[in-house]
Amino acid sequence: MKKILILSTFLFGTILSTSAQISTPAMEVNEAAFTSNPASFAGKTIKIKNVSLTLPEGAGANMAGPGKPCNPTNPAIMRIIKPEFSNPNFKGCFEIESAKCGNIPKNIECIGNIIIKVGGPGMNHAIIDCKVQP
16 A cells, blocks of 8 residues: 555656646747857757757767767667757757657758757756657
């Protein structure tokens, strides 16, 4: 009985946490505003439309800066994804859950709308939703 109570409490907490994340509306931001000052969006959920995306085969495929490869925070469930922005000076690491990669072709550039949970300095930005355009 105690195990069932603990399990149900855990599941209820997980459901509440997930629904809070889903119900948080994403602020729509243009690409230039984000790439010129990503620190101003730290901790916020933002949406950027019409982003060129590539899902590389290997880990560490894009660079956080000179000689700094990107690595997923949890390689068992996360993958590095590479959005291409028009700002050539922007450097950042983006990751996405492996389960959400099904509609993104590997090593082929595609266009999509992404919702990002912006990380702080030195942290990966988490893509929490990606809609690839046909």
